[in-house]
Amino acid sequence: MSYTQQKYMNPYVAGVLLGLVITASFVITGQGTGASGAFKDIIAAGVVKFTPEFAESSAFFNHYVGAEHSPAKAWLVFEILGVIVGAILSGALANRIALKVEHSPKITSKTRIIMAIAGGVLFGLGSQLGRGCTSGAGLSGMAVMSASGFIAVGAIFGVGYAFAWVFKKYWV
Amino acid sequence: MRVRKTLSATVLIATGVFLAFTGLYVPKEEIAPEDLVRTLERNENYYSVDKVAEQLISKDPLLQLVDVRSEEEYNKFSLPGSINIPLEKILDVSSQDYVYQEIYNTVFYSNGTTDALVALMVVTRKGYKNNYVMKGGLNEWVEKILRPKHEGNFDITTEELYQFRKGAQAYFGGGSATPVVDASAAPKPKRKAVKRKKKAVSGGCG
């Protein structure tokens, strides 16, 4: 822990602010916030650009062909660019910017990186199947009281708690 | 910290309870009766008594007051320049010059707000435009214009409002003040040429 690091915001205050941002997003644009969708759109755009023949033959990519510049798709990408800028701002103000691998003292950095990649793969897969991740499907879904949002959040946290004991030694 | 959390939770629950028992706002293309009521609650359909008084004093040529109470009540007391269309006659052919036209701002009033609002609802349902309601009706007129009280705060707006109402009181001869202008100076009911739309209004509001 760096001694200059600032304390984190009160979770309830942060929650209210985050809720207001989501509300604003709905009021201004009619949709909530999301994260995983941006990556899907970037990947789809990349596949369409570099392997157009494959994209056209693929059931998943063919509706992306010719739609790379569709504004609805660029929206999430710009939002994620904003998230990066916002996080850097907050991190800079609180002196938290530093290159490091964060992990429990009981495991090595290498183990942590492998776990992170595996977790990312699972999240990538799950978010496509579940039509959005924690923020898109979960938070924005709950904001509009959609059953889908509550089911997604229930499944994410439910499985998290059910299997927490398996991975305890890697975290605590 | 504990107090603040309890307070926040209470505010949240109170807001939740309030919202839980008020209906959802659902705008529709067609004017459904229940949505009509909500449309009518919007502020732009109302004239405050102050606005009516101000336009009467300045003899605003576009103002047309319509008293929707019974003829008996109208004869006992009415606002200067107003005409009488009892509520049940609001859709009569003879009333159309006032409620189905595009030039004047027709302001309905009754004793309270309700009957005038019913009149507005009926004509809005017909698709007629330029009709309004004097909020609070004659009750508020008497209270605010004929017997104005100072509203307490000595900021510029309430002060101006009070002075305006004092002036209006004098103009309309309320309270103990001596009328500066006698009754004959108040605008007379006007009969006017009305340009009416020939085509029937198609459904839905623009």
Next chain:
Amino acid sequence: MAPLITPGSEFDLMWAFIIGIAFGFILEAAGFSTSRKLVGLFYGYDFTVLKVFFTAAVTAATGLLLFNHFGIVDFGAIYVPTTFLWPTVVGGSIMGLGFLLGGFCPGTSVCAAAIGKLDALAFLGGLVLGILFYTLTFESIWMEFRKTSNLGVLLMSDVMGVSYGVSVLIFSIIAIATFLLVSKIKERIADVEY
């Protein structure tokens, strides 16, 4: 009347960027850029995620209802996702495992990577691989399953058989009860240094 802008209008992407900045700033400031803080909720040593997450959801749900009450938000015009029961349950479960292993979710990993967390960058790499894997196996594995158990646009109020407003109220009460519960749990569990 919301939405104030239509998708594709000239300020659309600018708003996306601004909302993203606010989103990222708050996530980072709340401590979501630290995987061990995020995962703390599963082991009871840090409930920050749960507190922020549910406070945000309740605030947004109440806020939207409040805007609706004043006629600013039309629920017919905002995006409500369609509910696909089993794909969401399976997808959510996979994400739950991913959360437990990776210690991030996509949004928080972006924040963490932005302030230099290399594990978050690895998570993002995995995320891209996962999405690629999904897209490449889409036809053979997922396409049919993804369309199953379509329940339409289903709201919690429909599920519970109450009005929309009452469902938001119930949600708020449950959230507050959960906050009280986790603060009791937290008292019994030793702090973890991270």
